[in-house]
Amino acid sequence: MAALTGPEARVLDAVDVGWTVDRLCRLVAVPSVGGTPAESEVQHLLAAWLEELDCAVDVWPIDLEEAASAPDAPGQEVSRTEAWGVVGTATGAEDGVPALVVSGHTDVVPPGDLSLWPGDPFLPRVAGGAVHGRGACDMKAGVVAALAALAAVRTAGIRLVRPLAIHGVVGEEDGGLGAWATLRRGHVGDLCVIPEPTAQAVVTANAGALTFRLEVTGAAAHAAMRDQGVSAVELFAAVHAGLREFEAERQRDADPRFGGMPYPYGLSIGRLQAGDWASSVPDRLVAEGRYGVRLGEPVAAAQDAFATRLAAICAQHPWLADHPVRLSWTGGAFASGELPAGHRLLPMMRAAVADAGGGAPEERAIAAGSDLRLYAAAGVPTLHYGPGDLNLAHGPRERVPVAEVVTAARAFALLALRACGVR
Numbered sequence: 001m002a003a004l005t006g007p008e009a010r011v012l013d014a015v016d017v018g019w020t021v022d023r024l025c026r027l028v029a030v031p032s033v034g035g036t037p038a039e040s041e042v043q044h045l046l047a048a049w050l051e052e053l054d055c056a057v058d059v060w061p062i063d064l065e066e067a068a069s070a071p072d073a074p075g076q077e078v079s080r081t082e083a084w085g086v087v088g089t090a091t092g093a094e095d096g097v098p099a100l101v102v103s104g105h106t107d108v109v110p111p112g113d114l115s116l117w118p119g120d121p122f123l124p125r126v127a128g129g130a131v132h133g134r135g136a137c138d139m140k141a142g143v144v145a146a147l148a149a150l151a152a153v154r155t156a157g158i159r160l161v162r163p164l165a166i167h168g169v170v171g172e173e174d175g176g177l178g179a180w181a182t183l184r185r186g187h188v189g190d191l192c193v194i195p196e197p198t199a200q201a202v203v204t205a206n207a208g209a210l211t212f213r214l215e216v217t218g219a220a221a222h223a224a225m226r227d228q229g230v231s232a233v234e235l236f237a238a239v240h241a242g243l244r245e246f247e248a249e250r251q252r253d254a255d256p257r258f259g260g261m262p263y264p265y266g267l268s269i270g271r272l273q274a275g276d277w278a279s280s281v282p283d284r285l286v287a288e289g290r291y292g293v294r295l296g297e298p299v300a301a302a303q304d305a306f307a308t309r310l311a312a313i314c315a316q317h318p319w320l321a322d323h324p325v326r327l328s329w330t331g332g333a334f335a336s337g338e339l340p341a342g343h344r345l346l347p348m349m350r351a352a353v354a355d356a357g358g359g360a361p362e363e364r365a366i367a368a369g370s371d372l373r374l375y376a377a378a379g380v381p382t383l384h385y386g387p388g389d390l391n392l393a394h395g396p397r398e399r400v401p402v403a404e405v406v407t408a409a410r411a412f413a414l415l416a417l418r419a420c421g422v423r
Contacts, residue, residue: 013156050166063181090165095163102149102167102194112395139393194383206366214325218283295338343381
């Protein structure tokens with residue numbers, strides 16, 4: 001742990017735990033599921049808080065028609081009638097591009113089966129030193145940690161030399177609409193941190209993820225004479241077995257930053273629909289799933305590899321050779337992304353975490369797609385560091401330890417001072 005300067009010590013002391021927990025609970029209470037009106041509501045709430053912190057705030061309606069047709073748009077999996085971008089900039093003594101951006105998404109996934117939750121998922125509760133509720137971990141805690149850092153800089157009376165920006169984005173869970181629109185509007189920076197939950201590690205790379213749809217055609221028959229038909233369900237079983245072999249091959253020689261996880265580039269079937277009558281042999285099955293993109297692998301190459309293997313599976317099957325499975329790519333398209341090797345942002349982030357009392361974070365990669373790849377593609381060196389554990393995201397046990405939120409806020413405050421400079 002390095003010796004802190006006077007301004008650094010003041011900013012650490014200025015992080016307000018009560019303020020941080022209050023803002024996190026208020027953010028969780030907004031049910032900002034992607035595609036719902038609350039997704040816009042939460043963005044306007046964030047904009048109001050950034051104004052309270054004396055930021056210059058840019059709030060704009062995202063052009064959804066452009067997002068649906070632009071060749072570089074990331075895709076969407078939910079319907080939207082509106083979406084909003086929010087950027088708050090704490091101006092410095094010098095104008096220009098922000099020295100540091102903290103970008104966090106405010107949209108959340110649906111809560112799922114409410115009976116599995118101990119209470120209302122959008123009625124935040126503080127218990128066992130943690131804030132519980134949908135979005136607490138993924139990733140409203142990270143957004144609030146950035147706000148708390150900015151508030152601490154302001155409370156400590158510190159003037160930055162260069163600007164610090166907070167990007168509030170939507171649509172991350174289904175492709176990255178908000179980050180894409182924010183970058184397209186011209187909001188960039190020298191460095192970027194995305195405070196996704198990283199289980200106290202620093203994440204410098206993420207695998208990509210693509211959503212696919214398979215349509216399997218069989219032949220209908222009465223179930224009493226099922227040998228006269230061809231079951232689309234049984235056909236899919238053969239296809240799925242072949243795809244599992246393909247998945248296993250793609251895990252070989254994975255980047256060591258994945259820490260030996262079994263499926264850094266996993267292939268998973270998330271939804272199945274087959275048949276229309278219990279006493280009929282099903283003649284059609286639709287499967288939708290998610291397919292991992294390897295680090296550094298172009299999206300088009302990943303799609304070609306999948307399509308080639310699927311064609312080979314069909315060619316080896318007596319029915320599917322003449323009735324091949326139809327493949328289409330749907331929803332969001334997450335390319336992989338990573339911080340350039342040897343970039344200064346990694347040691348800067350590690351030092352800020354250590355000096356904030358967070359220990360020595362290891363460097364990791366994650367198997368989930370994220371907005372990192374959009375900032376990296378725009379030429380902004382980016383990594384993840386944030387409170388919470390991704391293993392608790394998207395489930396009914398979602399929570400985030402208050403201590404981790406506070407540590408992240410302290411680390412972001414130190415990083416802001418060191419990246420932006422102090423007058």
